[in-house]
Amino acid sequence: MPEHINCAEAEARLLDYLKRELTPEVAAEMKAHLEKCRPCFKQAVFEENFLLMLETRAGRGTCPGKLRKRILDLLRAEAERG
């Protein structure tokens, strides 16, 4: 397979690749590049850890119980009104 992606292009697309937002063709080129290029692979590990950190640290807040109850009560009232 011809080399389509250089390191600068790989860096620009890295996060989109990790989020699985690239077309299959470009994703395949990225994968091939990361398998060959150690510096870009290491950067991919760093960016992956960043994304994982964000998801876990900022994604675990929950809806307060009293708000949940208030909403359920409102919806019931709304349903009864028809």
Place this chain on the structure above:
Amino acid sequence: MAEPSTAGRSFDAEALPHLDALYRVALRLTGDPSQAEDLVQDTMLKAYRAWRQYRPGTNAKGWLLTILRNTFINDYRRRKLEPVAMDLEAVEPHALYRAVEETDPEGAFFSKIVDAKVLEAIDALAPEFREVLVLSDIEGMRYAEIAETLQVPVGTVKSRLFRARRQLQTALYAHAVEMGYIKPREG
């Protein structure tokens, strides 16, 4: 109490599981717990009344977040004298990775930062950047869904995300340096 209707039951099953996500996003958009509560409540009522328009089995979370975001824009966002003097198109020149590749290539310093500081750094982003980052990287919406929600091209979502992530990394790194979690790069 009357037996819940079929519509009521499907709303309970498909919409209620997303209350946590709605509250998280509301909190990030408004930056204020009591406003976030009102926003979630308004969103759920609107969603309930519009439930016929939701196609069962499609992405309920995305549908609800779209209502939440529109409600926020229309009813909550204080009308500021826009626009902020900020160049939304300019790009941060360097990835943070360059600064840590020698000292902490895997980004271990991220795990030392407390949750509250992570959230604070997210809240400090410009609204245009904060909303795409929250929807994509915290709530897991696809770029195309976000584009539809915000009524902007996918390319705009991508470029805002790119900058949002770089700015957030830079802010977290500065905090980590300040706290001594990581040594700053020489020179």
